[in-house]
Amino acid sequence: MIEALGLSKRYGAKTAVDNVSFTVQPGKVTGFLGPNGAGKSTTMRMIVGLDRPTGGAVTVNGKPYKQHKAPLHEVGALLDAKAVHTKRSAYNHLRALAATHGISNKRVNEVIELTGLGPVAKRRVGGFSLGMGQRLGIAVALLGDPQTLIFDEPVNGLDPEGVLWVRNLAKGLASEGRTVFLSSHLMSEMAVTADHLIVIGRGRIIADAPITEIIAGQDKIRTLVRTDQPEELRRELENRETTFTQLEPDLLEITGRDPRSIAEAALARQILIYELTPRQSSLEEAYMELTRDQVEYQSQAIEQPEAQAPAAEATLISGGGK
């Protein structure tokens, strides 16, 4: 279990983490989501004592990280996969860490097998691809068989098979009753991996709830309606709570009205409807909605010279990260 209370971190004038309180419970995968620069890595670094909080406190399994006598047995963390001695082999890197906690070679071999590093275990870490580095970072995290696991962007650089492997690993660890806290930018991945989500924006918690609640909470009722008389239907339904998007000449997306009330209004006016489909927000939409005002590095629409302004929407470029 991880418990943060009033946790803050300032770097000079910059407040990276602003008075956050949350609990990461055992037995489930808790996802940590937020736009670039939201404060995810800083929070995770404070949990394992790599950054000192400016305010508040955080404990792991009831104690601040640094008070644990054998921290590798309490918390396994993948924070910066590149933070390894590049001249050592993966095997020697793991052995060196194992030696600090009296962990056996048998366990070293076990985590090498578990993370699929067997064929490259004797190679120098310096030549590892991003994905192999991530696997080694995960092997380090698992080495002490800890109760609590913290993974910062664990699927970064992994191929689809690797992504699936991390997903199953995280779920498997949680089903053994462990605390699993992982950050990711891949919201679609979170949707299939996490049970609970903590969403952070500009250093503050903006949602902390089961994933199903986050999706449902953001979900304004939306319905797709196909009709030959979209204008008539629109006039019939128009009010302050209802908005319309014409997707095709005969296809409307109506927000703020449920399918039954749309069908009743159409029936009263003898407007023929031949498709009526309720739509559910995806996690991605819910997340965009939640963090809309919280993005530090906002995407910019590319300005088009007026003379050749295209009819199509402006292309979006993604915001810069670190």
Ligand SMILES: Nc1ncnc2c1ncn2[C@@H]1O[C@H](COP(=O)(O)OP(=O)(O)OP(=O)(O)O)[C@@H](O)[C@H]1O
């Ligand atoms: N050592 C540092 N010195 C100064 N500012 C820092 C430092 N580390 C982080 N920051 C700033 O603190 C804020 C939070 O950064 P952090 O790395 O925790 O965000 P993040 O959510 O992990 O972002 P990303 O998704 O891009 O990894 C950012 O504005 C970042 O620029």
